[in-house]
Amino acid sequence: MFLINSNSAYKSPLDPRDAEALGPVAAAEVERFLSHRQNNAKTPLVSLGGLARKLGVSSIHMKDEGFRLGLGSFKALGGAYAVMRLVLEEASKRLSRQVDVTELRSPEVLALAKTMTVACATDGNHGRSVAQGAQTVGARAVIFVHSGVSDQRVAAIAGFGADVRRVEGTYDDSVREASRVAIERGWTIVSDTSWPGYERIPSLVMQGYTAIFREALRELQDPPTHVFVQSGVGGIAAAAAGHLALVMGDTRPIFTVVDPERAACIVESARAGHPVTVDHGEPTIMAMLECYQPSLVAWRILSRVADAFMTVDEQDAVTVMKRLAHPVGGDPAxxxxxxxxxxxxxxxxxxxxxxxxxxxxLGDQSRVLVINTEGATDPLKYEAIVGEAPGSVLSRNAGAAA
Structure with missing residues (x-):
């Protein structure tokens, strides 16, 4: 399925709240927060020149978030950042003064954080980020996972000291359960999706993602003409499209949102002209994108600044995993x-x-930017699909460098 954006809001200015959340000032603040996190380093921007020649475009660059902050996913940026912001805001309120990120590990802030519990639902990666953020500040984390989340991903979340709770059903069922329990217990919900009356924290999560595109634009010799970003509830796509529109203006790239065919809530929202919930059918292999209801904030942004929407099928996802593991034309794995x-x-x-x-x-002058949003966050599943362990795939790059 492929749709050109025909929404009545298309090309209208972003809502002022979204412009503030995703603009250059906010993105610079995200990078300042990142400097106070362990394992912080910019992720690789990989040139896929061999694939670009094969496809007939000028260049393809892939921002590889599989190396982000030791969590293996772009989600490392959003949930943890939101947790840090929320703890500092609560500290500022209780101490009656502005508390900065430089004070995050101070005795006063640590004592306050111990009284806080953050909760979220996850397919795996967002929960790891929230759990890591809570561990960083000394708060408690309760993470709700649906029945399709693998045991390896659950173990990775629990490894950060989180209380992990299984929920029957889909990701959207786990979102509802996390919200219900958190409201009942007085916990703070740190969700990467939004719903009526709950927008600010998901906006903070998306704000965290702007670091990806700030880093990429600094490193690219020429700005991209085209960007393709996968969706899910829409957070990463909206952060990308919104930030690029704000910093590049009329020269912004043509932006395409990509959904799994079996969980195309953003594409179906584009078709309907408003947010829609799609029916749950056969699960998709694209587990981190298996979302059936869009984030309202993300849709508000994408309806204005996404240019096109499309779906890919199960075999497309498998083929690209294998193609990246066994690249062409001298490209790195x-x-x-x-x-x-x-x-x-x-x-x-x-x-x-x-x-x-x-x-x-798209043509021979096109400069394309894409995001590898996750590495092998479930190594056993990766090996079963690709036929090779992730470490073995990466070892080819070391051999080529030698």
Whole structure:
């Protein structure tokens, strides 16, 4: 499925709240917060020149979030950042003064954080980020996971000291249960999706993601003409599209949102012209994107600044994982989890369809940016799909460098 944005809000200015959350001033503050986190380093921007030549475009660059903060996913930026912000805001309120991130590990802030409990639902990666953020500040974390989340991903969340609770059903069922219990217990919900009356914290989560694009734009010799980003509830796509629109203005790239065919809540919202919930059917291999109800904040942004929406199928996701593990034309190998390469899968599908290619004005002058949103966050599942362990795939890069 492929849709050009025909929403009545298309190309209208962002809501002032979203412009403030995703603009350059906020993004700079995100990077300042990052400097106070362990394992902080910019992630690689990988040039896929061999694949670009094969597809007939000028360049393809992939921002590889599989190395982000030791968590293996772009989600490391959002949940933990929001937890840090919320603890500092509560400290500022209780101490009657502005408390800065430089005081995060001070006795006063640590004592306050111990009284706080943060909660969220997750497919795996967001929960790890919230759990790590809570561990960093000394707060308690309760993470709700649905029945499809693998035991390895649950163990990774629990490894940060979180209380992990299983919920029957889908991701959206776990969101509802996390919200119900958190309200009942007086906990703070740190969700990466939003609903009526709950927008600010998801906006903080999305704000954390702006670091990805700030880093990429600094490193790229020429700005991208096209960006393909996978969706889920829409947070990462909205953060990308909103930030690029704000910092690049009229020169912003053509932006395409890519959904799994089996969980296309953003694409179906684009078709309907308003947020819609899609039916739960057969699970998708793209587990981190298996979301059936869009974030209202994300949709508000994407309806204005996304240019197109498309879906990819199960085989597209598998093929791109294998293609990145066994690259062409001297390109480096990239370990992409089941959802990690979906933006690139969208590009490949678009190039292979004359109708889509023409609509997106893809050609030999196109400079494409995509995001590997996750590495092998479930190594056993990765090996079962690709036929090789993630460490073995990455060892080829070391051998090439030698």
């Amino acid at each position: 990239v370990v992409a989890g089941e959802s990690g390469g979906v933006g690139l899968a969208g590009l490949i599908r678009a190039i292979g369809d004359r109708h889509i290619k023409a609509h997106l004005r």
